[in-house]
Amino acid sequence: MTLPAVVPFKPGNPKSRLSCVLDERERSLFAGAMLRDVLAALHGGGCDPYVMSTAPFDLPGERVVVNPAGLNESLNEVLAVTHGPLLILMSDLPLVTPPVVRRLVRTKEDMAIGPGRGGGTNAIFLRAASRFRVDYYQASFLKHLRIAAEQGLSCEVIDSFRLHTDVDEKEDIVELLVHGTGESRRYLEGLGFSLSIDKGRVGVERRKD
Protein backbone atom coordinates (compact mmCIF):
# COMPACT_ATOMS: atom_id res chain seq x y z
CA MET A 1 0.00 0.00 0.00
CA THR A 2 1.35 3.41 -0.94
CA LEU A 3 0.80 6.10 1.65
CA PRO A 4 -0.21 9.62 0.66
CA ALA A 5 2.37 12.31 1.37
CA VAL A 6 2.19 16.06 0.94
CA VAL A 7 5.18 18.36 0.46
CA PRO A 8 4.38 22.06 0.90
CA PHE A 9 6.37 24.31 -1.43
CA LYS A 10 6.62 28.08 -2.02
CA PRO A 11 8.27 28.79 -5.36
CA GLY A 12 8.76 32.59 -5.12
CA ASN A 13 12.15 33.94 -3.93
CA PRO A 14 12.97 30.84 -1.85
CA LYS A 15 15.76 30.42 0.75
CA SER A 16 16.52 34.12 1.14
CA ARG A 17 19.02 33.39 3.93
CA LEU A 18 21.26 31.80 1.28
CA SER A 19 21.49 35.12 -0.60
CA CYS A 20 25.07 35.51 0.62
CA VAL A 21 26.18 32.61 -1.59
CA LEU A 22 23.44 32.14 -4.22
CA ASP A 23 21.60 34.66 -6.39
CA GLU A 24 17.83 34.50 -6.78
CA ARG A 25 17.82 32.29 -9.87
CA GLU A 26 20.28 29.87 -8.25
CA ARG A 27 18.24 29.75 -5.05
CA SER A 28 15.18 28.93 -7.08
CA LEU A 29 16.95 26.10 -8.93
CA PHE A 30 18.47 24.84 -5.66
CA ALA A 31 15.06 24.82 -3.93
CA GLY A 32 13.69 22.81 -6.87
CA ALA A 33 16.57 20.33 -6.63
CA MET A 34 15.97 19.85 -2.89
CA LEU A 35 12.26 19.34 -3.57
CA ARG A 36 13.06 16.64 -6.14
CA ASP A 37 15.43 14.94 -3.66
CA VAL A 38 12.61 14.88 -1.08
CA LEU A 39 10.15 13.48 -3.62
CA ALA A 40 12.66 10.78 -4.64
CA ALA A 41 13.03 9.76 -0.98
CA LEU A 42 9.24 9.58 -0.62
CA HIS A 43 8.82 7.44 -3.75
CA GLY A 44 11.66 5.19 -2.56
CA GLY A 45 10.09 4.93 0.90
CA GLY A 46 6.80 3.64 -0.49
CA CYS A 47 4.81 6.89 -0.48
CA ASP A 48 2.65 8.52 -3.13
CA PRO A 49 3.61 12.19 -2.81
CA TYR A 50 2.18 15.39 -4.20
CA VAL A 51 3.43 18.94 -3.96
CA MET A 52 1.17 21.59 -2.48
CA SER A 53 2.50 24.80 -4.01
CA THR A 54 1.49 28.39 -3.25
CA ALA A 55 1.76 29.17 -6.98
CA PRO A 56 1.80 27.25 -10.28
CA PHE A 57 5.07 25.38 -10.67
CA ASP A 58 6.27 23.07 -13.41
CA LEU A 59 7.50 19.72 -12.10
CA PRO A 60 7.46 17.03 -14.81
CA GLY A 61 6.33 13.60 -13.64
CA GLU A 62 5.03 14.82 -10.27
CA ARG A 63 1.63 15.95 -9.04
CA VAL A 64 1.34 19.63 -8.09
CA VAL A 65 -1.74 21.11 -6.40
CA VAL A 66 -1.87 24.90 -6.11
CA ASN A 67 -3.16 26.49 -2.92
CA PRO A 68 -2.15 30.11 -2.30
CA ALA A 69 -3.17 29.98 1.38
CA GLY A 70 -0.60 30.03 4.20
CA LEU A 71 1.19 26.86 5.33
CA ASN A 72 -1.04 26.18 8.36
CA GLU A 73 -4.26 27.07 6.58
CA SER A 74 -3.62 24.95 3.49
CA LEU A 75 -2.40 21.92 5.46
CA ASN A 76 -5.29 22.11 7.93
CA GLU A 77 -7.72 22.12 4.98
CA VAL A 78 -6.14 18.85 3.80
CA LEU A 79 -6.09 17.32 7.30
CA ALA A 80 -9.76 18.08 7.90
CA VAL A 81 -10.84 15.89 4.96
CA THR A 82 -8.22 13.12 5.26
CA HIS A 83 -9.49 10.36 7.50
CA GLY A 84 -6.73 7.90 6.66
CA PRO A 85 -2.95 8.25 6.98
CA LEU A 86 -0.92 11.19 5.73
CA LEU A 87 2.75 12.13 5.82
CA ILE A 88 3.67 15.82 5.77
CA LEU A 89 7.30 16.40 4.80
CA MET A 90 9.05 19.73 4.25
CA SER A 91 10.73 20.41 0.89
CA ASP A 92 14.15 21.62 2.18
CA LEU A 93 15.39 18.30 3.56
CA PRO A 94 17.85 17.03 0.94
CA LEU A 95 19.42 14.51 3.34
CA VAL A 96 16.21 12.54 3.77
CA THR A 97 16.43 9.00 2.38
CA PRO A 98 13.91 6.18 1.87
CA PRO A 99 14.93 4.55 5.22
CA VAL A 100 14.10 7.81 7.03
CA VAL A 101 10.67 7.88 5.36
CA ARG A 102 10.11 4.26 6.41
CA ARG A 103 11.03 5.07 10.03
CA LEU A 104 8.28 7.72 9.99
CA VAL A 105 5.50 5.70 8.40
CA ARG A 106 6.25 2.48 10.29
CA THR A 107 5.74 4.02 13.71
CA LYS A 108 3.67 1.94 16.11
CA GLU A 109 2.17 5.10 17.63
CA ASP A 110 -0.78 7.19 16.40
CA MET A 111 1.70 9.62 14.88
CA ALA A 112 5.41 10.28 14.38
CA ILE A 113 7.13 13.63 14.34
CA GLY A 114 10.55 14.63 13.02
CA PRO A 115 11.94 17.69 14.81
CA GLY A 116 13.90 20.26 12.83
CA ARG A 117 16.89 22.22 14.01
CA GLY A 118 15.87 25.29 16.02
CA GLY A 119 12.63 23.92 17.48
CA GLY A 120 10.87 23.41 14.15
CA THR A 121 8.95 20.47 12.71
CA ASN A 122 10.24 18.82 9.55
CA ALA A 123 7.91 15.82 9.31
CA ILE A 124 4.59 14.65 10.70
CA PHE A 125 3.11 11.24 9.99
CA LEU A 126 -0.49 10.69 11.04
CA ARG A 127 -2.46 7.43 10.99
CA ALA A 128 -5.76 9.30 11.07
CA ALA A 129 -4.99 12.76 9.73
CA SER A 130 -8.31 14.41 10.55
CA ARG A 131 -7.62 14.00 14.29
CA PHE A 132 -4.72 16.48 14.11
CA ARG A 133 -4.16 20.08 13.11
CA VAL A 134 -0.81 21.74 12.44
CA ASP A 135 0.60 24.95 13.92
CA TYR A 136 3.92 25.72 12.19
CA TYR A 137 6.39 28.55 12.85
CA GLN A 138 8.31 29.43 16.00
CA ALA A 139 8.88 26.43 18.30
CA SER A 140 6.39 24.32 16.35
CA PHE A 141 7.85 21.01 17.55
CA LEU A 142 6.75 21.76 21.12
CA LYS A 143 3.36 23.04 19.88
CA HIS A 144 2.82 19.86 17.88
CA LEU A 145 3.65 17.66 20.87
CA ARG A 146 1.09 19.66 22.86
CA ILE A 147 -1.59 19.30 20.17
CA ALA A 148 -0.94 15.53 20.04
CA ALA A 149 -1.39 15.31 23.83
CA GLU A 150 -4.58 17.40 23.71
CA GLN A 151 -5.99 15.12 21.00
CA GLY A 152 -5.03 11.99 22.95
CA LEU A 153 -2.66 10.85 20.21
CA SER A 154 0.44 8.81 21.10
CA CYS A 155 3.50 10.22 19.37
CA GLU A 156 6.95 8.89 18.48
CA VAL A 157 9.77 11.39 18.01
CA ILE A 158 12.00 10.21 15.15
CA ASP A 159 15.66 10.65 16.08
CA SER A 160 17.29 11.34 12.70
CA PHE A 161 19.83 14.01 11.79
CA ARG A 162 18.84 13.55 8.13
CA LEU A 163 15.34 14.67 9.04
CA HIS A 164 16.56 17.32 11.53
CA THR A 165 18.77 19.12 8.99
CA ASP A 166 16.87 21.69 6.95
CA VAL A 167 19.04 23.72 4.61
CA ASP A 168 18.44 27.39 5.39
CA GLU A 169 21.87 28.94 5.87
CA LYS A 170 25.40 28.72 4.53
CA GLU A 171 26.49 26.48 7.43
CA ASP A 172 23.81 23.94 6.50
CA ILE A 173 25.46 23.50 3.09
CA VAL A 174 28.32 21.78 4.94
CA GLU A 175 25.89 19.03 5.93
CA LEU A 176 24.72 18.65 2.33
CA LEU A 177 28.29 18.39 1.00
CA VAL A 178 29.20 15.83 3.70
CA HIS A 179 26.06 13.67 3.73
CA GLY A 180 24.07 14.43 0.57
CA THR A 181 23.81 11.97 -2.30
CA GLY A 182 21.20 13.55 -4.57
CA GLU A 183 20.52 16.25 -7.09
CA SER A 184 20.83 19.25 -4.76
CA ARG A 185 24.38 18.28 -3.77
CA ARG A 186 25.31 17.82 -7.43
CA TYR A 187 23.76 21.20 -8.26
CA LEU A 188 25.90 23.01 -5.67
CA GLU A 189 29.03 21.11 -6.67
CA GLY A 190 28.33 22.12 -10.26
CA LEU A 191 28.32 25.76 -9.13
CA GLY A 192 31.78 25.23 -7.63
CA PHE A 193 30.89 24.66 -3.96
CA SER A 194 33.23 22.53 -1.87
CA LEU A 195 34.18 22.03 1.77
CA SER A 196 36.85 24.35 3.16
CA ILE A 197 38.77 24.43 6.42
CA ASP A 198 39.07 27.81 8.14
CA LYS A 199 40.81 28.01 11.53
CA GLY A 200 40.21 24.30 12.04
CA ARG A 201 36.47 24.54 11.38
CA VAL A 202 34.68 23.14 8.36
CA GLY A 203 32.90 25.60 6.08
CA VAL A 204 32.06 25.90 2.41
CA GLU A 205 33.65 27.95 -0.33
CA ARG A 206 32.54 28.68 -3.85
CA ARG A 207 35.09 28.64 -6.65
CA LYS A 208 35.32 31.95 -8.51
CA ASP A 209 34.92 31.47 -12.24
Next chain:
Amino acid sequence: MTLPAVVPFKPGNPKSRLSCVLDERERSLFAGAMLRDVLAALHGGGCDPYVMSTAPFDLPGERVVVNPAGLNESLNEVLAVTHGPLLILMSDLPLVTPPVVRRLVRTKEDMAIGPGRGGGTNAIFLRAASRFRVDYYQASFLKHLRIAAEQGLSCEVIDSFRLHTDVDEKEDIVELLVHGTGESRRYLEGLGFSLSIDKGRVGVERRKD
Protein backbone atom coordinates in the same frame (compact mmCIF):
# COMPACT_ATOMS: atom_id res chain seq x y z
CA MET B 1 27.90 -8.00 29.08
CA THR B 2 28.89 -4.40 29.71
CA LEU B 3 30.89 -2.77 26.94
CA PRO B 4 33.84 -0.51 27.67
CA ALA B 5 33.34 3.14 26.69
CA VAL B 6 35.76 6.05 26.83
CA VAL B 7 34.74 9.71 27.03
CA PRO B 8 37.58 12.16 26.30
CA PHE B 9 37.41 15.34 28.40
CA LYS B 10 39.45 18.54 28.66
CA PRO B 11 38.68 20.36 31.91
CA GLY B 12 40.54 23.68 31.37
CA ASN B 13 38.58 26.67 29.97
CA PRO B 14 36.03 24.53 28.11
CA LYS B 15 33.47 25.65 25.51
CA SER B 16 35.06 29.02 24.79
CA ARG B 17 32.54 29.71 22.00
CA LEU B 18 29.87 29.98 24.71
CA SER B 19 31.72 32.92 26.31
CA CYS B 20 29.05 35.28 24.96
CA VAL B 21 26.48 33.82 27.37
CA LEU B 22 28.46 31.99 30.11
CA ASP B 23 31.50 33.09 32.14
CA GLU B 24 34.45 30.75 32.61
CA ARG B 25 33.22 29.20 35.89
CA GLU B 26 29.75 28.62 34.40
CA ARG B 27 31.22 27.06 31.26
CA SER B 28 33.24 24.73 33.43
CA LEU B 29 30.18 23.68 35.45
CA PHE B 30 28.13 23.33 32.27
CA ALA B 31 30.79 21.13 30.63
CA GLY B 32 30.77 18.94 33.76
CA ALA B 33 26.99 18.67 33.65
CA MET B 34 27.07 17.64 29.97
CA LEU B 35 29.76 15.05 30.78
CA ARG B 36 27.57 13.57 33.53
CA ASP B 37 24.59 13.44 31.14
CA VAL B 38 26.74 11.51 28.65
CA LEU B 39 27.96 9.11 31.36
CA ALA B 40 24.35 8.55 32.52
CA ALA B 41 23.35 7.67 28.94
CA LEU B 42 26.28 5.23 28.71
CA HIS B 43 25.43 3.51 32.01
CA GLY B 44 21.76 3.33 30.93
CA GLY B 45 22.77 1.92 27.55
CA GLY B 46 24.68 -0.98 29.11
CA CYS B 47 28.21 0.41 28.89
CA ASP B 48 30.99 0.64 31.45
CA PRO B 49 32.39 4.13 30.82
CA TYR B 50 35.49 5.92 31.99
CA VAL B 51 36.61 9.49 31.44
CA MET B 52 39.97 10.14 29.81
CA SER B 53 40.86 13.61 31.02
CA THR B 54 43.78 15.82 30.00
CA ALA B 55 44.15 16.91 33.66
CA PRO B 56 43.06 15.64 37.10
CA PHE B 57 39.33 16.15 37.54
CA ASP B 58 37.06 15.24 40.43
CA LEU B 59 34.04 13.21 39.37
CA PRO B 60 32.55 11.26 42.29
CA GLY B 61 31.38 7.75 41.44
CA GLU B 62 33.06 7.67 38.01
CA ARG B 63 36.43 6.44 36.78
CA VAL B 64 38.83 9.11 35.55
CA VAL B 65 42.13 8.33 33.81
CA VAL B 66 44.49 11.24 33.22
CA ASN B 67 46.38 11.49 29.94
CA PRO B 68 47.72 14.94 29.01
CA ALA B 69 48.35 13.93 25.38
CA GLY B 70 46.25 15.26 22.51
CA LEU B 71 42.90 13.72 21.58
CA ASN B 72 44.18 11.61 18.68
CA GLU B 73 47.36 10.52 20.47
CA SER B 74 45.64 9.47 23.71
CA LEU B 75 42.80 7.63 21.94
CA ASN B 76 45.17 5.86 19.54
CA GLU B 77 47.20 4.65 22.56
CA VAL B 78 44.00 3.09 23.94
CA LEU B 79 42.96 1.61 20.58
CA ALA B 80 46.34 -0.03 20.02
CA VAL B 81 45.97 -2.18 23.15
CA THR B 82 42.19 -2.83 22.99
CA HIS B 83 41.53 -6.01 21.02
CA GLY B 84 37.86 -6.24 21.99
CA PRO B 85 35.04 -3.73 21.55
CA LEU B 86 35.20 -0.07 22.50
CA LEU B 87 32.81 2.86 22.26
CA ILE B 88 34.29 6.37 21.98
CA LEU B 89 31.75 9.08 22.80
CA MET B 90 32.35 12.84 23.04
CA SER B 91 31.50 14.64 26.28
CA ASP B 92 29.44 17.54 24.83
CA LEU B 93 26.43 15.53 23.67
CA PRO B 94 23.78 16.20 26.32
CA LEU B 95 20.94 14.93 24.09
CA VAL B 96 22.34 11.40 23.91
CA THR B 97 20.08 8.83 25.58
CA PRO B 98 20.41 5.10 26.36
CA PRO B 99 18.54 4.15 23.14
CA VAL B 100 21.10 6.11 21.10
CA VAL B 101 23.94 4.24 22.86
CA ARG B 102 22.21 0.94 22.09
CA ARG B 103 21.85 1.85 18.40
CA LEU B 104 25.64 2.33 18.29
CA VAL B 105 26.70 -0.82 20.11
CA ARG B 106 24.11 -3.09 18.46
CA THR B 107 25.36 -2.45 14.94
CA LYS B 108 25.72 -5.54 12.76
CA GLU B 109 28.75 -4.03 11.03
CA ASP B 110 32.40 -4.00 12.16
CA MET B 111 31.93 -0.47 13.44
CA ALA B 112 29.35 2.29 13.79
CA ILE B 113 29.98 6.01 13.53
CA GLY B 114 27.87 8.95 14.67
CA PRO B 115 28.53 12.08 12.62
CA GLY B 116 28.55 15.46 14.34
CA ARG B 117 27.30 18.72 12.90
CA GLY B 118 29.88 20.40 10.70
CA GLY B 119 31.63 17.26 9.45
CA GLY B 120 32.82 16.07 12.86
CA THR B 121 32.65 12.68 14.56
CA ASN B 122 30.69 12.39 17.80
CA ALA B 123 30.79 8.63 18.35
CA ILE B 124 32.71 5.61 17.13
CA PHE B 125 31.88 2.05 18.14
CA LEU B 126 34.41 -0.62 17.24
CA ARG B 127 34.04 -4.40 17.59
CA ALA B 128 37.81 -4.89 17.43
CA ALA B 129 39.29 -1.57 18.49
CA SER B 130 42.92 -2.30 17.62
CA ARG B 131 42.02 -2.52 13.91
CA PHE B 132 41.19 1.21 13.83
CA ARG B 133 42.91 4.49 14.52
CA VAL B 134 41.23 7.88 14.97
CA ASP B 135 41.97 11.17 13.20
CA TYR B 136 39.83 13.90 14.79
CA TYR B 137 39.51 17.58 13.85
CA GLN B 138 38.41 19.19 10.57
CA ALA B 139 36.11 16.96 8.52
CA SER B 140 36.90 13.94 10.69
CA PHE B 141 33.73 12.07 9.72
CA LEU B 142 34.96 11.74 6.13
CA LYS B 143 38.47 10.84 7.35
CA HIS B 144 37.06 8.12 9.61
CA LEU B 145 34.99 6.63 6.77
CA ARG B 146 38.18 6.54 4.70
CA ILE B 147 40.19 4.86 7.47
CA ALA B 148 37.42 2.27 7.89
CA ALA B 149 37.54 1.51 4.16
CA GLU B 150 41.35 1.28 4.18
CA GLN B 151 41.19 -1.18 7.08
CA GLY B 152 38.49 -3.23 5.36
CA LEU B 153 35.98 -2.52 8.14
CA SER B 154 32.27 -2.37 7.33
CA CYS B 155 30.71 0.72 8.87
CA GLU B 156 27.17 1.78 9.79
CA VAL B 157 26.41 5.51 9.98
CA ILE B 158 24.01 6.13 12.86
CA ASP B 159 21.32 8.58 11.81
CA SER B 160 20.50 10.37 15.08
CA PHE B 161 20.09 14.10 15.71
CA ARG B 162 20.70 13.44 19.42
CA LEU B 163 24.16 12.18 18.49
CA HIS B 164 24.69 14.81 15.79
CA THR B 165 24.06 17.77 18.12
CA ASP B 166 27.18 18.85 20.00
CA VAL B 167 26.72 21.95 22.12
CA ASP B 168 29.37 24.46 21.04
CA GLU B 169 27.54 27.72 20.36
CA LYS B 170 24.62 29.75 21.62
CA GLU B 171 22.32 28.38 18.87
CA ASP B 172 22.97 24.83 20.08
CA ILE B 173 21.46 25.73 23.47
CA VAL B 174 18.10 25.93 21.68
CA GLU B 175 18.39 22.20 20.98
CA LEU B 176 19.19 21.48 24.64
CA LEU B 177 16.20 23.51 25.88
CA VAL B 178 13.87 21.80 23.38
CA HIS B 179 15.11 18.19 23.60
CA GLY B 180 17.25 17.87 26.75
CA THR B 181 16.05 15.99 29.81
CA GLY B 182 19.15 15.87 32.03
CA GLU B 183 21.40 17.81 34.33
CA SER B 184 22.88 20.20 31.76
CA ARG B 185 19.44 21.46 30.76
CA ARG B 186 18.50 21.95 34.41
CA TYR B 187 21.79 23.78 35.01
CA LEU B 188 21.08 26.30 32.23
CA GLU B 189 17.46 26.74 33.29
CA GLY B 190 18.73 27.41 36.83
CA LEU B 191 20.88 30.21 35.39
CA GLY B 192 17.77 31.73 33.84
CA PHE B 193 18.03 30.47 30.26
CA SER B 194 14.82 29.99 28.29
CA LEU B 195 13.65 29.88 24.68
CA SER B 196 12.86 33.20 23.04
CA ILE B 197 11.29 34.17 19.72
CA ASP B 198 13.01 36.90 17.74
CA LYS B 199 11.64 37.84 14.28
CA GLY B 200 9.89 34.48 14.10
CA ARG B 201 13.05 32.47 14.84
CA VAL B 202 13.73 30.53 18.01
CA GLY B 203 16.71 31.61 20.13
CA VAL B 204 17.67 31.64 23.79
CA GLU B 205 17.68 34.44 26.31
CA ARG B 206 19.11 34.64 29.79
CA ARG B 207 17.12 36.36 32.52
CA LYS B 208 18.97 39.27 34.10
CA ASP B 209 19.06 38.93 37.89
